[in-house]
Amino acid sequence: MMSLYVQRRSLLHRLPAAVKLVALAFLALAVLALPGLVPLVIAALLAFGLYLHAGLQGRAGLAALKPLALSIALIALFTALVAGPREGAETLFRLLSLTLLATAVTASTPLHDFMAVIERAARPLERAGLVRAADIGLAVGLALRFLPEVVNRYRAIAEAHQARGLKLRATTLLGPLIISTLREADAIAAAIDARGIRGHEKEKRET
Structure with missing residues (x-):
C-alpha cells in the first residue's frame, strides 16, 4: 500500500508528531474562526507555503491534492449558490487551508509516529x-x-x-x-x- 509520507529533511519533518498534531488542531480552529475573505486568502497562501515545505511539489504535490479538490470545489459552489459568491469564496479558501495544513502534517510524519501518538x-x-x-x-x-x-x-x-x-x-x-x-x-x-x-x-x- 502507498504512504502519504514524503521523506525529506525539513524543520516540519524534525518536529515531533505530537507537536504537529496539536498545532494542527489549533491552526484548524483558527482558520475556522477567521472572518472575511482577505484573512482566509492569506491563510491559504501560508498553508500552501507549508505544503511546499513538506516536500509536496510538482506532480506529486498536485496528485496529493487531487482527491479532495473536486469535493472542495463542489462544496464552495453549493455555498455560493445558496449564500452568495462571497460566502462561497470564503468556504473555498477555508477548506483549502485546512486541506493543505492536514496534508502537510501527514506528508511530514512517518506512519509509525502517528500510530504511537494515537496509542x-x-x-x-x-x-x-x-x-x-x-x-x-x-x-x-x-x-x-x-x-x-x-x-x-x-x-x-x-x-x-x-x-x-x-x-x-x-x-x-x-x-x-x-x-x-x-x-x-x-x-x-x-x-x-x-x-x-x-x-x-x-x-x-x-x-
Missing part, C-alpha cells in the same frame, strides 16, 4: 477498560495507508472505463471499487492475524 493518547481510555490503545493506533494507521490505495483503485477503474469508451458513471464505478477495496481489506486482516499483531499486544499487557 499514547488512547492509554487513559484503555485503563478505564473502554478501548484497546494498540487497536486504535492500528486502525488510524491502516486508514492513513489505505486511503491513497482507494484513490489509486478509483483512478485505475476510471482509466479502464475510458479505454473501453465507456462513460464514467457512479453505478459502474462504485461496484468494482467497493469489491476490490473489500478484498484488499480482507487480505490485510488476514495478514494482521497471520502475524499475530493483536496477540502480541495482549501478551505485552499481560507481562
Whole structure:
C-alpha cells in the first residue's frame, strides 16, 4: 500500500508528531474562526507555503491534492449558490487551508509516529477498560495507508472505463471499487492475524 509520507529533511519533518498534531488542531480552529475573505486568502497562501515545505511539489504535490479538490470545489459552489459568491469564496479558501495544513502534517510524519501518538493518547481510555490503545493506533494507521490505495483503485477503474469508451458513471464505478477495496481489506486482516499483531499486544499487557 502507498504512504502519504514524503521523506525529506525539513524543520516540519524534525518536529515531533505530537507537536504537529496539536498545532494542527489549533491552526484548524483558527482558520475556522477567521472572518472575511482577505484573512482566509492569506491563510491559504501560508498553508500552501507549508505544503511546499513538506516536500509536496510538482506532480506529486498536485496528485496529493487531487482527491479532495473536486469535493472542495463542489462544496464552495453549493455555498455560493445558496449564500452568495462571497460566502462561497470564503468556504473555498477555508477548506483549502485546512486541506493543505492536514496534508502537510501527514506528508511530514512517518506512519509509525502517528500510530504511537494515537496509542499514547488512547492509554487513559484503555485503563478505564473502554478501548484497546494498540487497536486504535492500528486502525488510524491502516486508514492513513489505505486511503491513497482507494484513490489509486478509483483512478485505475476510471482509466479502464475510458479505454473501453465507456462513460464514467457512479453505478459502474462504485461496484468494482467497493469489491476490490473489500478484498484488499480482507487480505490485510488476514495478514494482521497471520502475524499475530493483536496477540502480541495482549501478551505485552499481560507481562
